[in-house]
Amino acid sequence: MTRILAIEDDETTAREIVSELSRHGFSVEWVADGRQGLVRAVSGEFDAVTLDRMLPGVDGLTIVSVMRNAGIEAPVLMISALTEVDERVRGLRAGGDDYMTKPFASEEMAARLEVLLRRARPQARQTVLRVKDLELDLVTREVRRGGRELGLLPTEFKLLEFLMRNSGQVLTRTMIFEAIWGYHFDPGTNLIDVHLGRLRRKVDQPGLAPLIKTIRGSGYALNATS
Amino acid sequence: MRRPEIWRTTTFRLALVYGAVFAAGVVALLGLIYASAAVFLTHQMDEIVIGQARALQSVPAAALPEQMRQVETQDVRNVNFYGLFSRDGAWIAGNVRRLPADVPVNGVPRELRGPGFQPGARALAERLPSGDILFVGFDAKTLSGLRTIILASLIWSGALIIILGLSLGAALSLGPLRRIRAVQAASLPILDGDVSARLPTSNRRDEIDMLAGIANNMMDEVERLLWAVKSVGDNVAHDLRTPLTRLRALLYRVRQEAGEGDTHLVMLDQALGETDALLGRFKAIQRISEIDRRERRAGFADVRLQALVEEISDLYGPLAEDHGLTFSAETEAPCVIRADRELLFEALSNLVGNAVKFTPTGGAIRLKLVRLNEGPRLEIIDNGPGVPESERDAVLQRFYRGQNGREAPGSGLGLSIVAAVARLHDFRLALDDASPGLRVVLDCWPVAMSY
Incomplete structure (x- = not known):
């Protein structure tokens, strides 16, 4: 089963993410705190991560760059209340694979995550x-x-x-x-x-x-x- | 706006009034001096006349003519006048041949008028014990001399006061005038809608500074209120988006779980559509504030306008065709500008989208890239109903919809987004008549450079 880590400090949003992803057949683990999220993210147990940009403890940008530095290649979908274009650029530059702004339609979030997972799956070089x-x-x-x-x-x-x-x-x-x-x-x-x-x-x-x-x-x- | 003129300034008027009051003061002062001197001199002359009359009276009557001749010869200045007349007024001796008619024979000095005498001359006539009449006059010519001096002083000082007053007034007005012109220049951007601009103040704390300070305080308040109004909209949009998104998620779930045969399907789809439209509108409101908040030039890079135009026609060509419109893009020459590519694309996309929305079937839309001396100009021309001249400014405001655009779908915010993008770039956005139709012009060079 595909394992997803949801790092999100807002409980309502988190519940939405967990229920939507579960409906799509994923096993989801929810972490509300940045520090703990960082520890879980670098454990390498997950196939993909949804990551809040602003977190108590460690900030989302830090988590994704630490992940990348640690060689964790699992796709990261960044979710943020910051709508500014610069924020998107910053999130993607730090190592995020996609960027969504709050509020979001949960099925779009799931769809984006699935696209990321598929892209990350090793594929034979197809022509x-x-x-x-x-x-x-x-x-x-x-x-x-x-x-x-x-x-x-x-x-x-x-x-x-x-x-x-x-x-x-x-x-x-x-x-x-x-x-x-x-x-x-x-x-x-x-x-x-x-x-x-x-x-x-x-x-x-x-x-x-x-x-x-x-x-x-x-x-x-x-x-x-x- | 009218240019301030020097003779309209308060300082200049003050200098004029001050000059006039000063001149009146000088006239009064000189007049007073003249009057007092005249009284004093008259008194003096009266005493001289009385003294001489007394001296002559003491001379025996027979020696009087001889005595008078002697005194006359001693009078080098020719200021003394004497006359001895008989009882019936016939001349006996002296240098006055005829007894002046207006001098009563009572021994009291009075003014002597008549040819050969200067104003201010005094004279008296007295009956001698012999019955003859003795006439004594004194004309020192002092008073008329004094009058000439005072008159000359008046003319010269008056001229000096007028010249000095005028030039001082002008000189004093120049400084304030220069500052008023600076204030006037500084107010131009405010009139153009830049509420963050302020009037210049010096550290003199004079009345101009006070006025500028008052105006600046008012501008602070205007700016604060504008932001408050804006942020109310933004906050409402922000606060409503979350529950709306949840509402949409619920509707979507119900829609998913409803079987294909469900009778409510159509209504559910409509509800989803309406929710999406609402969300779209709120997103657009937030988008405008987001663009307005953006730091200028943060996302600026070299943008090839030709490529941008090609992308737009690739994106919108099919849509226009589906609406039964012909779409054409004309690029004159490759142009590269410094701009935020994403935002510029969004702006163009909105403009072309609007053109497609408002041009009736059979119409044509042209996207043109023209190179002018100042820089490249983008034009979006349609032959739809256009926008009446009176509405052209208003359509750039939030939520405004043209009279003939009421039934068209959309947030009514597309042009506001374009205006925000233009503002960020300092590009000029203008709506023109394409007779028939609308021509939207986006001048891709900083407006500041055109001044």
Whole structure:
């Protein structure tokens, strides 16, 4: 079972994290104090860590940099009430893998953690991504479904690559926007939906089993089982 | 604003009034001196006239003409006048040939008027025991001399007072005027909305400093109130986001657990949508304050505007197309500026997003990068309904929605975010008429440089 360490001093937030991650089938250990959190984090017993930026005792930034210096490579999702862009940069520079601001939607937190876990999992160097009859060649940059070339535009290619690398995983619009375009604001409108819609028209042509699924109130998933 | 003029300053007016009062004082003083001197001199001359009349009376009547001749020859200054007249007024002796009509024969000196006499001359006429009339006059010409002197003094001192007063007034006004101009210059940014600017004060503690101090205190209060109003919004947004996020989480869970056939599904989706819209609005409010709070240039780096424009058209092209709009990006030449790339992208994204939102199907949106002498200019032009001139300032404020934008979705904060980004960069953001449509101009060079 995947083990998660949640370092969070606010009890309500902590309970939210624990229950959401448990629902996703993780075993979660909660630590409220920075000093103790640091000790648990460097123990190396965990597959991933959710880390509050501001903690009593030892600060979140210190914990993540100590972890990295100690050679602990488990992905760290930083959660902070500090919304400033500089804070995000600082968190990621210290060794965090992703940065969320409070308040957050718990399912997005879980989704982000799953993406981090998947990225951290040792993978054979793939040049071709495969999901069912969908094939994406990272070298030739060709995408085929059932052997038929789909002719994706560069953005569509990046989008599909991201979906395929995280197939089965719910990806929120914010996560998609951050991953593909690299910006961290709320683009509003149905901007991401439009891009997904275009990709879907090419990937899920009439007569084929739909691969890109819209998860109501949340985002998208490729080849989701549920 | 009107430029202050030197003759309108209080100092100058004070100098003028002071000069006038001083001149009046000088006139009064000289007048008093003249009057007192005249009284004194008249008295003196009267005594001389009486004395001489007495001396001549004591001379025997027969010797009188001879005596008068003698005295006349001794009078080198030609100040004495004598006349001896018979009972019926015929001349007998003396240098006065005719008895002046206005001198009564009573031995009392009085003023002697008449041709050949200076003003202030005194004379008396007296009947001798013989019945003849003795006339004695004295005209020292002192009083008229004094009058000339005083008049000349008045003219010269008056001219001096006027010249000195005017130049002193002007000189004294220059200092305050210079400071008022400094205050005026310092107030320009405040008028432009920079509530953190203050008026300059010196350490003289004079009335200008007092006024500037009062104005500065008022500005402190205005700034404090503005921040209070702003932070109320921010705090409300901040405090409401947490419970809203929890509410959304609950709704989401209910939505997940509801079966596909559930009749409440549509309502649940609507509730989720509304909650998301609310959250989006609060996020935007916080975002504006966050941008406003950002330290200037903290995230600044070289930004290639052409690449930015390409990214935007890549991101928004499909959206515009889905709305039945044509989207085109024109970049004249590569431009590199110092800016916060993320924020600039966010601003452009909001502007293009707005254009897509408000342009009706069939319209066109153009994103242009133009290179001007001062620097690069970004233009977003649509042929939608545009924004009436009267509303152009207001739409940059928080929450404002144009009359024809009421039904469009969104937080109504997009342009405020753009304005905040422009403020941070000190770029000029302006809305123009594209007839028809709206042209949004973002001048990517510091406004401060244009002055």
